Amino acid sequence: MLQDRLNHYFVHHPMLIILACLGIVIALGAGLPPQVTTDFEEFFPDSDDNLVAYHDLQTTYTNVDNVFFAIAPKSGIVFSQDTLTIIAEMTEQAWQLPYSQRVDSITNFQHTIAEDDDLLVDDLIPDPANASAAELADAKAIALAEPQLVNRLLSPTAHVAGINVIANFHQAEDKSTAIPQVVQSAREFMADFQAKYPQVDIYLVGKAMNNNAFKEATLYDMKTLVPIAFLFAMACILVFMFVASGSIITSLMGTLTTLAVIITSVVAAMGAMSWLGIHISPPVANAPTMILTLAIADSMHLLATYFQNMQKGMQKQQAMEQSLSLNYQPVMLTSLTTVIGFLSLNFSESPPFRDLGNVVAIGVFAAWLFSIALLPAMVMLLPFNIKASKVKQGQSSDRLANFVIKRRVPVFIVSSILIVVSTSFLFDNRLNDVWAEYFDERTQVRIHSDFVRENLTTNNTISFSLRSGEEGGISDPEFLKLAEGFARWLESQREVIHVATYTDIMKRLNKTMHGDDPAWYKLPDNRELAAQYLLLYEFSLPFGLDTNNLLDTAKSSTRITAIVGDSSTDNILGLQRRSQEWLKQNAPSTMFHPGTSSDIMFAHMGYSNIRSMLEGSALALLIISLILGFALRSVKFGLISLIPNLIPAAVGFGVWGLLVGQIGLGLSAVAGMTLGIVVDYTVHFLSKYLRAMREQNLSEPDAIRYAFRTVGTALFVTTLILTANFGVLALSDFRLSADMGLLTAGTIIVALLVDFFFLPPLLMFVSRKPRQAVSAQHQKAPLESL
Incomplete structure (x- = not known):
């Protein structure tokens, strides 16, 4: 044989x-x-519908790859000269991190003020080291009343604050080498500030850290x-x-x-x-x-x-x-x-x-x-x-x-x-x-993630791109009304702790341009006026803090992002299904978006x-x-x-x-x-x-x-x-x-x-x-x- x-x-x-x-x-x-x-994209085939939608969102708006620093003062008070000075310094130096495209914090949050017919946009806390107690109290009141900040860059009790750094890996020749570079720099950045300012605890999370x-x-x-x-x-x-x-x-x-x-x-x-x-x-x-x-x-x-x-x-x-x-x-x-x-x-x-x-x-x-x-x-x-004498088999x-x-x-x-x-x-x-629980509790990424989830925010999101169907269509009052209704509906869902939406900016601009009268904290009902507000606002923004995180360049669509407190599969898929149903029932088909994120x-x-x-x-x-x-x-x-x-x-x-x-x-x-x-x-x-x-x-x-x-x-x-x-x-x-x-x-x-x-x-x-x-x-x- x-x-x-x-x-x-x-x-x-x-x-x-x-x-x-x-x-x-x-x-x-x-x-x-x-x-x-x-x-993490290696877990998905290139033809995956959810991955395609995710990439489309990334290319249309500012991408979501980020590192996030949570600053927890041991005093439990964020709005103090000491803590805000640290946050301001970290915010300024974070721009130097590799591939850094945008840095957001409570100190550089673009607060709007009207003087006569002019719209002024400036940092919420431009000089924290020299801010008076009254100024700090005012800044705290403004921050805690601002939907764009609470449960995103500031905890509801103002005991923890965050600095979000967007990393643009589209500039990198090889993302697999760029991510470790950003992570290493972010860890060194955190270690330097932790050693320099022991009065605060710093936690580091973000998409780049998870990757x-x-x-x-x-x-x-x-x-x-x-x-x-x-x-x-x-x-x-x-x-x-x-x-x-x-x-x-x-x-x-x-x-x-x-x-x-x-x-x-x-x-x-x-x-x-x-x-x-x-x-x-x-x-x-x-x-x-x-x-x-x-x-x-x-x-x-x-x-x-x-x-x-x-x-x-x-x-x-x-x-x-x-x-x-x-x-x-x-x-x-x-x-x-x-x-x-x-x-x-x-x-x-x-x-x-x-x-x-x-x-x-x-x-x-x-x-x-x-x-x-x-x-x-x-x-x-x-x-x-x-x-042979040693071999005995079969008895047991x-x-x-x-x-x-x-x-x-x-x-x-x-x-x-x-x-x-x-x-x-x-x-x-x-x-x-x-x-958020993919990694063992003993790992640094899990320890930091658990703290940030329990005290401030999460990196678990679901984003929707709502299209108006025409260039400049985001200023259409009907479109704004639908986007606002969807954002408010998302806020009412038990899984959601924060919603980032352009309509909040538009309502704040309308209020500011009417002498900060709370009665005017609503969407403008005139398309030309809405477009004018946006133009004035964008002209006043500093470099790096434009509206591309919420609007596309043609001003024809807007991104609405819900931050989810509990990202378990059941919860986030349930939220996605309900969101899709809401859009189908309340918005024209041109505005429909399935919703996407890494969690989805x-x-x-x-x-x-x-x-x-x-x-x-x-x-x-x-x-x-x-x-x-x-x-x-x-x-x-x-x-x-x-x-x-x-x-x-x-x-x-x-x-x-x-x-x-x-x-x-x-x-x-x-x-x-x-x-x-x-x-x-x-x-x-x-x-x-x-x-x-x-x-x-x-x-x-x-x-x-x-x-x-x-x-x-x-x-x-x-x-x-x-x-x-x-x-x-x-x-x-x-x-x-x-x-x-x-x-x-x-x-x-x-x-x-x-x-x-x-x-x-x-x-x-x-x-x-x-x-x-x-x-x-x-x-x-x-x-x-x-």
């Missing part, structure tokens, strides 16, 4: 095989290192979690090899060969990723951990069988050839099903999750290739010393098998009840991401990703079941395999629904990921069960014992390594990765329990007729292992 000839070639030409494998790795690894992304936090979370995972997972895996392998071989030298050599398979697989996958132009995002950063974990199983199965063959007295070459011959099909089958499971992530709406699936699929294929080629070649060249597996067989009815009933009860909580999960984009992505991943997982499950049915040569057992393949994810999400109840973007990919892993368990158990029945003519109970003996220990060790390594991801600073790792680890544990306590009784119940058991001596003969 061709496979036998290949096995013979791999074993008898080790140096040539090693050089060939190294050549492949070097060629793929030449593309390293890949680029680390710093932009950069993606990169920092990614690098943390790769520098910290990957090494932890790697070291734990190596320790488990070392122990397993020693137990299997009984030799320290052999355990070290076995660990070394497994390490070679792991390293070459990871380098090949990450190198291929670089050649394909895939960037490292937080989800993709987990690929090395997943690959090294999945690469271990192939090596352990091959080496375990090799050890047993050596104990039977075979020579090294013969022992390895037989190990390859016995394990080739199941290892290839499990690798294929794992690849299919991860490729199902291509149904994801989010590119980073598609990238994760593709990179891990490449890594799994590379692990299969190197385990059947590189590993045997290295084994032939390294010293292996097998001590027999005890577990006997327990399950003897009590199969109660075990099946109890396990079924637990499965049904756990799965019943599946629909208690609700999709609910909170953008992530919310929609979460919903669409869940739907698309369910479709992908269903297709992958169908393909895998067909493959298993063909490989196992049984339609019945192919259909039976569906049950243990479906249960782990259902139970995992059910328990998650009971304990947590919220599913975010990161968890939407877990079903597809775990499907490729849990199928391995079913393949190993069913293949050994059928081998015992077909080739050794064992009865169903004895076939169950055979399956437990041959794969029980391997599945347990594999589960230990998989669970620990995916569990390590729970330590990630990035919640998407942490939740994904935690739920995946739990699902893998469920998969092992299902294959140990639910599948064996099920197999015995669906068997048509018992077979004659063979002798006890035959049952206890040395058994090959996957």
Whole structure:
């Protein structure tokens, strides 16, 4: 057979095989290192409707990329000479930050004053260091009555103030390098002022900070979690090899060969990723951990069988050839099903999750290739010393098998009840991401974000661009009236804490031009007058503080932005739906805008990703079941395999629904990921069960014992390594990765329990007729292992 000839070639030409494998790795690894992304837009395809709307808003008005400094005086009083002087100084120097386009604060807020027929516009607090108590009191009263400031640049109790710096990354050649530059400068800026003025606490948030936090979370995972997972895996392998071989030298050599398979697989996958132009995002950063974990199983199965063959007295070459011959099909089958499971992530709406699936699929294929080629070649060249007297297998597996067989009815009933009860909580999960909580509470970005959210404002917004349909149309009284009505409606919504709208400026100008009479704090009812007010106002504004944050250059549309206090998916999508309905019912179709922001984009992505991943997982499950049915040569057992393949994810999400109840973007990919892993368990158990029945003519109970003996220990060790390594991801600073790792680890544990306590009784119940058991001596003969 061709496979036998290949096995013979791999074993008898080790140096040539090693050089060939190294050549492949070097060629793929030449593309390293890949680029680390710093932009949240990587989570969305270019054709995404919400991303298109977001870009349109960014190009029409002043962009929303910003850094935001919150100043919290320890005295709790913002309107003091000391605090306002600090704010004014920071406002002035913030213009020097890289890519700074606009700086807004309470000190440079453009306050309007009328003198006779002239409109004067000046800083609200032009000289805070020399301001009198009366002037400070007046400024405070004006600021607290100004809708543009409260809950945006000033807290309602005037105990915290903000400085908003808009960064124009359109000027940058490479946004991925510009964002870290701005963040680094902003942090140094904050540190300098914090050291200079210890009487205030300064907090730093903003879109640029959130974007950069993606990169920092990614690098943390790769520098910290990957090494932890790697070291734990190596320790488990070392122990397993020693137990299997009984030799320290052999355990070290076995660990070394497994390490070679792991390293070459990871380098090949990450190198291929670089050649394909895939960037490292937080989800993709987990690929090395997943690959090294999945690469271990192939090596352990091959080496375990090799050890047993050596104990039977075979020579090294013969022992390895037989190990390859016995394990080739199941290892290839499990690798294929794992690849299919991860490729199902291509149904994801989010590119980073598609990238994760593709990179891990490449890594799994590379692990299969190197385990059947590189590993045997290295084994032939390294010293292996097998001590047969140390090997004792099957005792613990027999005890577990006997327990399950003897009590199969109660075990099946109890396990079924637990499965049904756990799965019943599946629909208690609700999709609910909170953008502000994507990062761990111990990170600086989260600490600062929580303080600013609780005391001043948020970066969670939804913006609408209302078009008048004609140049200068924003001065049309009817258009202004509709825009004002929409803004006031937004303010009345429970999620909204602030609305930035041009109509507030127009009402203030109308009041100012009528002697500051409060009765005139309303929109002008004459188009020419409104246009004249705007012209006078714009002529009076200093450089950098124009109206492009609210108006387009043609004065044909205006942006209305609602700041949302609670940006959970349910809340912000509910607000968007209600807003769209209001516009449809109260405004002409030309004014309709769906509303957009990064929060809206992530919310929609979460919903669409869940739907698309369910479709992908269903297709992958169908393909895998067909493959298993063909490989196992049984339609019945192919259909039976569906049950243990479906249960782990259902139970995992059910328990998650009971304990947590919220599913975010990161968890939407877990079903597809775990499907490729849990199928391995079913393949190993069913293949050994059928081998015992077909080739050794064992009865169903004895076939169950055979399956437990041959794969029980391997599945347990594999589960230990998989669970620990995916569990390590729970330590990630990035919640998407942490939740994904935690739920995946739990699902893998469920998969092992299902294959140990639910599948064996099920197999015995669906068997048509018992077979004659063979002798006890035959049952206890040395058994090959996957």
